[in-house]
Amino acid sequence: MPILTKTEAKALLTKVLSYSKAEQCEVNLNCSDSGNIRYARNSVSTSGGISANSLVVSSAFGKKLGTATINEFDDASLEKVVRRAEELAQLAPENPEFMPFLGPQEYGADSPTFSPATAAVTPKDRADAVQASLKQVIDSKLNAAGFLSNSMGCSAMMNSKGLFAYNTSTDVAFNITVRTDDGKGSGYATRGYNDFSKLNAKADTAIAAKKAMSSVTAKAIEPGKYTVILEPTAVAVMLENLFFSMDARQADEGRSFMSKTGGKTKLGEQLVDERVNIYSDPWNPELPTATWSGDGRPQQKVNWIEKGVVKNLYSSRYWAQKTGIKAIPFPGGAIMKGGTKTLEELIKGTEKGILVTRLWYIRTVDPQTLLLTGLTRDGTFYIENGEIKFPVKNFRFNESPIIMLNNLDEIGIAERTVSAESEANYLLPPLRIRDFTFTSLSDAV
Amino acid sequence: MLPAIPVFGKEISPEQALTYIDPAAKKILSDVALNAARSKGATYTDVRVGRYLNQYVVTREDKVENIVNTESYGIGIRVISNGSWGFAATDKMDKDSIAKAAELAVTIAKENARLLREPVKLAPQKGYGEVSWKAPIEKNAFEVPVKEKVDLLLAVNDAAMKGGADYINSILFAVNEQKYFASTDGSYIDQDIHRIWPTFFITKIDKATGKFETRNALSAPTGKGYEYLDARPQDKIQTASGTLYKGRYDMLEDATQGARQLGEKMKAKSVEPGKYDLVLDPSHLWLTIHESCGHPTELDRVLGYEANYAGTSFLTLDKWESKKFNYGSKEVNITADKTEVGSLGAVGYDDEGVKCGKWDVIKDGILVNYQAIRDQAHILGLNASQGCCYADNWSSVQFQRMANISLQPGKAKLSIADQIKNVEKGIYIVGDGSFSIDQQRYNFQFGGQLYYEIKDGKIAGMLKDVAYQANTQEFWNSCVAICDESDYRLGGSFFDGKGQPGQVSAVSHGSATTRFNKVNVINTARKI
Numbered sequence: 001m002p003i004l005t006k007t008e009a010k011a012l013l014t015k016v017l018s019y020s021k022a023e024q025c026e027v028n029l030n031c032s033d034s035g036n037i038r039y040a041r042n043s044v045s046t047s048g049g050i051s052a053n054s055l056v057v058s059s060a061f062g063k064k065l066g067t068a069t070i071n072e073f074d075d076a077s078l079e080k081v082v083r084r085a086e087e088l089a090q091l092a093p094e095n096p097e098f099m100p101f102l103g104p105q106e107y108g109a110d111s112p113t114f115s116p117a118t119a120a121v122t123p124k125d126r127a128d129a130v131q132a133s134l135k136q137v138i139d140s141k142l143n144a145a146g147f148l149s150n151s152m153g154c155s156a157m158m159n160s161k162g163l164f165a166y167n168t169s170t171d172v173a174f175n176i177t178v179r180t181d182d183g184k185g186s187g188y189a190t191r192g193y194n195d196f197s198k199l200n201a202k203a204d205t206a207i208a209a210k211k212a213m214s215s216v217t218a219k220a221i222e223p224g225k226y227t228v229i230l231e232p233t234a235v236a237v238m239l240e241n242l243f244f245s246m247d248a249r250q251a252d253e254g255r256s257f258m259s260k261t262g263g264k265t266k267l268g269e270q271l272v273d274e275r276v277n278i279y280s281d282p283w284n285p286e287l288p289t290a291t292w293s294g295d296g297r298p299q300q301k302v303n304w305i306e307k308g309v310v311k312n313l314y315s316s317r318y319w320a321q322k323t324g325i326k327a328i329p330f331p332g333g334a335i336m337k338g339g340t341k342t343l344e345e346l347i348k349g350t351e352k353g354i355l356v357t358r359l360w361y362i363r364t365v366d367p368q369t370l371l372l373t374g375l376t377r378d379g380t381f382y383i384e385n386g387e388i389k390f391p392v393k394n395f396r397f398n399e400s401p402i403i404m405l406n407n408l409d410e411i412g413i414a415e416r417t418v419s420a421e422s423e424a425n426y427l428l429p430p431l432r433i434r435d436f437t438f439t440s441l442s443d444a445v
Numbered sequence: 446m447l448p449a450i451p452v453f454g455k456e457i458s459p460e461q462a463l464t465y466i467d468p469a470a471k472k473i474l475s476d477v478a479l480n481a482a483r484s485k486g487a488t489y490t491d492v493r494v495g496r497y498l499n500q501y502v503v504t505r506e507d508k509v510e511n512i513v514n515t516e517s518y519g520i521g522i523r524v525i526s527n528g529s530w531g532f533a534a535t536d537k538m539d540k541d542s543i544a545k546a547a548e549l550a551v552t553i554a555k556e557n558a559r560l561l562r563e564p565v566k567l568a569p570q571k572g573y574g575e576v577s578w579k580a581p582i583e584k585n586a587f588e589v590p591v592k593e594k595v596d597l598l599l600a601v602n603d604a605a606m607k608g609g610a611d612y613i614n615s616i617l618f619a620v621n622e623q624k625y626f627a628s629t630d631g632s633y634i635d636q637d638i639h640r641i642w643p644t645f646f647i648t649k650i651d652k653a654t655g656k657f658e659t660r661n662a663l664s665a666p667t668g669k670g671y672e673y674l675d676a677r678p679q680d681k682i683q684t685a686s687g688t689l690y691k692g693r694y695d696m697l698e699d700a701t702q703g704a705r706q707l708g709e710k711m712k713a714k715s716v717e718p719g720k721y722d723l724v725l726d727p728s729h730l731w732l733t734i735h736e737s738c739g740h741p742t743e744l745d746r747v748l749g750y751e752a753n754y755a756g757t758s759f760l761t762l763d764k765w766e767s768k769k770f771n772y773g774s775k776e777v778n779i780t781a782d783k784t785e786v787g788s789l790g791a792v793g794y795d796d797e798g799v800k801c802g803k804w805d806v807i808k809d810g811i812l813v814n815y816q817a818i819r820d821q822a823h824i825l826g827l828n829a830s831q832g833c834c835y836a837d838n839w840s841s842v843q844f845q846r847m848a849n850i851s852l853q854p855g856k857a858k859l860s861i862a863d864q865i866k867n868v869e870k871g872i873y874i875v876g877d878g879s880f881s882i883d884q885q886r887y888n889f890q891f892g893g894q895l896y897y898e899i900k901d902g903k904i905a906g907m908l909k910d911v912a913y914q915a916n917t918q919e920f921w922n923s924c925v926a927i928c929d930e931s932d933y934r935l936g937g938s939f940f941d942g943k944g945q946p947g948q949v950s951a952v953s954h955g956s957a958t959t960r961f962n963k964v965n966v967i968n969t970a971r972k973i
Contacts, residue, residue: 035553036945036946037553037557038945039560040748040749040750040751040752040753041562041748041749041750042562043560043561043562043563044529044530044557044560044561045530045750046530046532046842046844047530047531047532047553047557047842048531048532048533048534048550048553048842049532049533049534049546049549049550049553050533050534050535050840051534051535051536051537051546052519052534052535052536052840053536067513069515069516071518071536091591092509092512093509093595095508095509095510096508097508097510123549123552123553123556123557124556126556127556127557127559127560130560131559131560134560143749143752145749145750145751145752145753146753147753147754147945149945149946175753175945176753177752177753179749179752183757186752188753253611253612254611254650254652254655254657255611255612255648255650255657255659257973259655259657260655261652261653261654261655262652262655360756360883360884361881361882361883361884362881363879363880363881364879365879365890365892365912365969366910366969366970366971367659368656368657369970369971369972369973370973371969371971373879373881373890373912374881375881375883375884375888377756377883377884394883394888396881396883396888396890396914398890398967398969400971400973402973403971403973420754423947439914439967440888440914440965441888442883442887442888443759443885443887443888443916444756444759444883444884444885444886444887444888445885
């Protein structure tokens with residue numbers, strides 16, 4: 001089903017609101033059309049095409065809220081879903097933290113989240129991209145497993161206070177693991193785009209293949225503290241745990257790495273190295289994201305960490321009102337300001353260290369210190385005198401991104417990357433970090 | 446792989462959840478898809494008409510944060526055409542939209558056939574005709590009034606707060622999968638599956654130092670109805686650490702003891718790193734079994750189908766063919782079971798119409814089998830699938846997912862107290878905590894909820910900052926004693942993640958309290 005235009009969405013939501021008898025009513029619409037192809041053992045495995053829409057109606061009487069959903073859009077169904085939300089609201093207990101819906105908001109210029117090239121992708125286009133990737137791997141006598149997906153969607157919301165928001169978006173994800181036939185080498189590449197025409201599956205396959213071939217016959221070296229260079233994909237899985245933990249309420253309540261004694265927080269304090277600048281910007285051309293959040297709040301450019309100092313925390317509207325802070329929503333993407341050096345230049349400037357191309361299975365060990373554990377994967381290399389000397393066996397690490405960003409040595413050029421854990425896209429640089437803590441060896445390849 | 450973030454469908458009202466769609470209507474829709482796919486050139490088709498219901502009640506301290514009923518209803522159509530799989534799904538349930546989705550599935554299959562190395566080979570499967578299966582629950586959670594659930598959670602919160610907690614979040618999840626499967630083999634299978642998971646997270650803060658500790662519920666997500674929350678005396682096991690739960694759960698009691706234990710945890714000694722004998726409670730061990738045995742014995746991982754995401758497996762086919770790969774000590778017997786009553790993985794038939802069963806995976810410490818589906822069975826020389834196929838939604842394509850993988854109890858009589866009595870220097874761990882394992886399942890690290898130091902056969906107080914790291918094969922070979930059947934309990938997860946696009950699956954893991962000798966324990970305390 002083609003996605004709804006702004007005019008169609010507005011007409012649909014206006015009709016839904018016309019049925020409302022509640023004190024307040026808010027309607028959210030989501031529609032999506034997506035396709036994917038998966039391959040492994042140098043052959044296609046599963047694939048699919050999925051179409052799904054939903055309409056969520058929230059009705060409120062005082063501080064009592066009811067929510068109901070439907071995916072049939074005829075008049076009778078629309079009226080039914082509004083009545084149902086109102087019935088639920090009357091049955092619900094009062095929520096003292098309920099916030100009235102927002103009035104009209106200014107969202108600024110549209111963000112370029114939609115690409116016509118992606119919207120036009122067919123099953124044949126996906127198969128062509130995978131064929132190019134597979135040919136290269138098979139010609140090199142290697143083994144590939146990969147995934148390519150594309151989606152387009154629209155989201156819109158309208159409420160009885162006059163708020164209306166609309167956005168369309170497209171997404172492309174491509175990732176590939178190439179392994180040597182003897183299973184002794186493995187390499188990975190991952191990309192995320194809004195625009196399918198930017199995808200070069202063949203080039204990304206070449207990156208993964210090179211890592212696979214150069215990671216065979218890995219040597220075991222002792223775990224311990226090492227200088228590491230983290231490629232952007234590895235940086236992503238460490239830093240997103242920091243992004244996910246910057247909630248104001250958690251910090252104020254004393255149960256976050258941001259908390260201090262006496263109900264105080266580290267907001268406004270130097271938390272990490274002064275060269276660390278982390279922000280979000282819906283209009284960044286490399287990482288465009290929606291200009292509004294699911295509850296209608298505008299998404300704006302926000303500095304989260306500036307020169308190592310924590311500048312802002314995100315919060316619910318309720319908590320912001322209660323504590324008198326600005327109600328900043330969780331951002332659509334995160335960006336760390338990069339330096340000027342390429343990854344190769346970072347390697348060249350390393351006397352002794354380890355190049356980490358990917359980290360995997362990251363989990364929080366201690367929320368107090370944001371201590372994380374996980375492992376290196378798909379290509380880990382020993383560096384000496386500015387050169388990669390040999391591949392090394394994988395390590396388990398136990399490290400906190402806070403400690404890591406205090407042990408910052410050098411920042412490279414930022415690029416769009418993807419977290420292999422959350423699948424979220426970010427703009428992040430490679431980082432050279434001192435004293436990164438590896439606690440044991442893994443036999444995994 | 447277990448994700449931290451739950452996945453939900455869209456929201457519906459409670460009364461909608463109580464209607465059940467007539468199987469005859471689902472058969473008509475299924476036949477539309479089967480016929481449309483056949484007419485476009487499919488040589489095999491299966492159809493799943495799915496209605497997936499969730500209810501979650503979310504509270505914190507004295508407030509109800511959210512009460513949401515969600516529903517996901519639609520149809521997924523999987524075909525083989527030109528030897529290749531194709532799949533399409535839609536939530537538009539008119540006949541035209543279903544026929545178009547069937548056509549898209551065939552188009553995708555034909556387009557992808559040029560990327561095949563060899564055509565899909567399905568193990569034979571007889572059609573069962575029109576059959577049904579219902580989870581043997583006593584009380585449908587969706588029929589219990591929301592107020593009763595809210596009252597329970599608020600009472601639980603109140604108990605924890607009175608016990609000295611600073612914060613508590615409590616949640617009750619209820620799941621109902623109404624699945625209808627039809628295939629060109631001649632099966633029309635209607636199944637009604639229920640799951641429930643009450644849980645909480647208590648936090649206590651030391652105001653002077655700013656340090657905080659947490660204690661999560663010792664409940665297990667289960668394949669039961671609301672009766673899971675009606676704990677009887679025979680469902681409780683009294684130990685040195687407090688009450689543990691077998692089969693049913695007393696949430697109020699656990700919140701009360703949880704707040705008390707959290708007070709002890711705040712004052713606990715930070716662990717001295719080193720080698721310890723570990724005595725692991727089933728509320729903890731289920732996760733270690735899941736990660737270090739459940740995943741590496743999944744045949745798709747062994748073969749490389751998950752290489753790009755969840756990873757492969759160290760349990761390669763040559764180790765299975767040798768018939769002598771010692772995965773663990775002779776004490777270690779691990780079974781796969783899709784039929785265990787009350788487990789999360791129990792169904793009558795899997796999502797490709799195969800009747801479910803039980804089989805050995807590790808026998809007397811030796812790797813003897815894997816977990817397979819129809820297009821993999823021939824690789825193991827099997828002439829039938831083991832029934833491990835599952836899709837988490839009508840919109841997801843089915844693939845190989847984990848059966849309930851459980852460590853069998855010891856044959857000799859052995860209690861928890863006996864286990865502890867026999868340990869000179871050890872740690873008794875209750876509840877699951879932090880978890881991580883490599884992509885081939887060699888190296889893992891686990892934390893827990895409660896850690897008790899064992900000195901000369903006695904509990905010598907609580908520890909904190911504990912995590913253990915081990916190699917899977919060394920760990921299971923250090924298994925020296927397993928409590929008897931009377932201590933056998935199920936743990937599990939609602940949200941085991943795998944596949945691309947990612948899907949979740951619910952799975953249980955049974956065990957009795959088990960001892961592992963000389964495992965490496967690290968101290969996780971840091972300063973920032």
